Amino acid sequence: MEFRDYYQILGVERSATQDDIKRAYRKLARKYHPDVSGEAEAEERFKEVNEAYEVLKDPEKRVAYDQLGSNWQQGQDFRPPPDWDQGFEFRGGGYTGGDPGSFSDFFESLFGRSGFSQPFSDGRREQFHAHGNDTHARVSIDVADAYHGAKRQITLKHSELGGDGRPVVRERTLNVTIPKGITEGQQIRLAGQGQPGIGQGRAGDLYLEVHFSDDRRYQVEGKTVYLTLPVAPWEAALGASVRVPTPAGVVALKVPADTKTGSKLRLKGRGIPAREPGDLMVVIQIVQPPARTEAEKAAYEALARAFDFDPRQGMGAE
Numbered sequence: 227m228e229f230r231d232y233y234q235i236l237g238v239e240r241s242a243t244q245d246d247i248k249r250a251y252r253k254l255a256r257k258y259h260p261d262v263s264g265e266a267e268a269e270e271r272f273k274e275v276n277e278a279y280e281v282l283k284d285p286e287k288r289v290a291y292d293q294l295g296s297n298w299q300q301g302q303d304f305r306p307p308p309d310w311d312q313g314f315e316f317r318g319g320g321y322t323g324g325d326p327g328s329f330s331d332f333f334e335s336l337f338g339r340s341g342f343s344q345p346f347s348d349g350r351r352e353q354f355h356a357h358g359n360d361t362h363a364r365v366s367i368d369v370a371d372a373y374h375g376a377k378r379q380i381t382l383k384h385s386e387l388g389g390d391g392r393p394v395v396r397e398r399t400l401n402v403t404i405p406k407g408i409t410e411g412q413q414i415r416l417a418g419q420g421q422p423g424i425g426q427g428r429a430g431d432l433y434l435e436v437h438f439s440d441d442r443r444y445q446v447e448g449k450t451v452y453l454t455l456p457v458a459p460w461e462a463a464l465g466a467s468v469r470v471p472t473p474a475g476v477v478a479l480k481v482p483a484d485t486k487t488g489s490k491l492r493l494k495g496r497g498i499p500a501r502e503p504g505d506l507m508v509v510i511q512i513v514q515p516p517a518r519t520e521a522e523k524a525a526y527e528a529l530a531r532a533f534d535f536d537p538r539q540g541m542g543a544e
Contacts, residue, residue, distance in 0.1 A: 227303070227304055227305065227331050227332055227335060228300075228301050228302065228303065228304060228332060229298045229299065229300065229301065229302045229303075229304035229332065230274075230277070230278070230300065230330060230332045230333070231298065231299065231300040232277070232278035232281050232282050232291065233278075233282070234300050235274050235275060235277075235278040235300075236250040236251060236254065236275065236278050236279065236282065237250055237254070238250045238282075240292070241392070242282075242392075243390065243391030243392055244283065244285070244387060244391045244392070244393075245391055246391075247279070247282045247283060248283065251275060251278075251279040251283070254271075254275045255272065255275055255276070255279075258271040258272040258275060259272055260272060273328050276328070277328075277329055277330060277333055280329070280333075281333070281337070285385040285386060285387055285393035286314070286315070286316050286384060286385050286393075287316075287337060288385070288393050289314075289383075289385035289393050289395055290310075290311055290314045290316075290336075290385075291336065293310065293311075293314075294306070294310065304332065305335075306335050306336055310336070311336070311364055312364050312365065312366055312437075313363060313364070313365065313380070313381065313382055313383050314363060314364075314382070314383050314384070315361050315362070315363045315382045315383065315384040315432070316361060316362050316363065357423045357427040357428045357429070357430060358420050358421035358422050358423040358427065358428065358429040358430035359420055359421040359430045360420045360421075360430040360431045360432070360433060361384075361419075361420040361421060361430060361431075361432050361433070362432075362433045362434075362435065363382050363432065363433075363434055363435070364434075364435045364437055365380055365402075365434045365435070365436060365437070366437050366438065366439040367404055367408075367436055367437075367438060367439065368438070368439055368441070369438050369439075369441055369444045369446060369451065369473050370473040371404045371408075372404070372406070372407065372408050372409070372438070372473075372498050372499075373406065373473040373474050373498070373499060374406060374473075374474075375403070375404055375405055375406035375407075376403075376404045377401065377402070377403055377404070378401075378402050378404060379399055379400070379401055379402070380399070380400055380402050380434075381397050381398070381399045382397065382398055382399075382400065383395050383396070383397055384396055384397075384398070400416065400419065400432075402414060402416070402434065404436075406499060407498060407499045407500040407501065407503075408436055408498075409436075409446075409448060409449055409498055409500060410436065410437060410438055410446055410448070411435065411436065411437070412435075412436050413433045413434060413435050413436070414433070414434040414436060415431055415432070415433055415434075416431060416432040416433075416434065417431050418430075418431065419431065419432035420432045443471070444473065446498070448498075448504065449497050449498040449500050449502070449503065449504025449505075450497050450498075450504045450505055450506075450507060451472075451473070451496070451497045451498060451504065451505075451506050451507070452506075452507045452509060453470065453471075453472070453506060453507070453508050453509065454509045454511050455468070455470060455479075455508045455509065455510055455511065456511050456512075456513045457481060457485070457510055457511070457512055457513065458512075458513065458515065459512055459513075459514065459515075461481055462481065462484075462485045462486070462487075462510065462512045463483065463484060463485075464483055465480070465481055465482055465483035465484075465485075466480075466481045467479070467480050467481070468481055470493075470508060472493070472496055472506055474496065474499075477493065477496065479491060479493065479508060481510070485510050486510070486512075487510060487511055487512045488509065488510065488511075489509075489510045490507050490508065490509055490510075491507070491508040491510065492505050492506075492507055492508075493505060493506040493507075493508060
């Protein structure tokens with residue numbers, strides 16, 4: 227997927243005001259409009275200009291886009307970091323022009339379609355309402371929070387136009403209750419914490435989409451939690467009872483004799499404690515101890531004499 231430099235497409239500096247961006251867009255939209263332009267690639271350039279303006283005219287999208295940094299160049303291969311938009315608060319219904327299907331994969335990978343207002347059956351766009359818009363943000367929690375539930379303070383960033391016509395970032399801190407059993411991608415609704423209403427209209431709601439923070443111990447897929455467990459060669463060969471750290475506490479696990487690296491042992495119901503709890507899958511990793519002392523080296527030599535074992539048998543290396 228190619229990176230799109232929206233500032234370069236509109237021919238403006240990254241420090242441009244919103245008025246500068248609007249003027250550049252109007253000039254280019256007139257130049258490349260397919261109904262009036264005779265240039266061979268007018269339609270494609272018109273789509274690019276519209277897409278760039280869709281992002282840069284919106285202070286929220288613009289500030290989030292700017293977080294990607296200025297080191298990317300137009301056309302470079304690009305993959306957005308999975309947590310690039312963590313903590314940014316976006317309004318819903320922010321789409322205002324053209325056909326959403328005309329946007330590039332780059333745009334979709336960053337902003338998706340969740341910000342588009344929904345058309346009525348006769349094709350009209352949703353009209354203005356007195357109540358405030360709902361807002362959306364992604365937040366990260368620890369896996370343990372899903373096991374026990376938690377109360378957390380989170381800080382969200384949103385943008386608004388400053389007095390100089392450029393977007394500025396504001397922050398606000400909220401107290402959030404994380405329910406026990408929540409899974410990746412689920413949303414927490416904070417009533418009345420969205421955009422303020424107009425006049426007597428009620429405020430919108432804030433929806434927090436939950437994602438799990440990176441954890442070197444646990445990986446989560448749905449309600450299933452995976453843990454890689456190091457074991458000694460003799461524990462794997464002879465069998466053993468080992469203590470396993472889980473997000474809910476330490477549990478005893480029986481490792482069967484002759485267990486191989488990569489074997490999965492299931493702890494039923496020890497995954498995310500949803501209404502139907504998931505499982506905890508323990509993935510065995512046999513760890514070879516180092517031979518540092520003479521006694522340790524002698525032990526490996528005795529092991530080599532005791533076994534008629536060739537790990538490369540069948541590879542044609544005999």
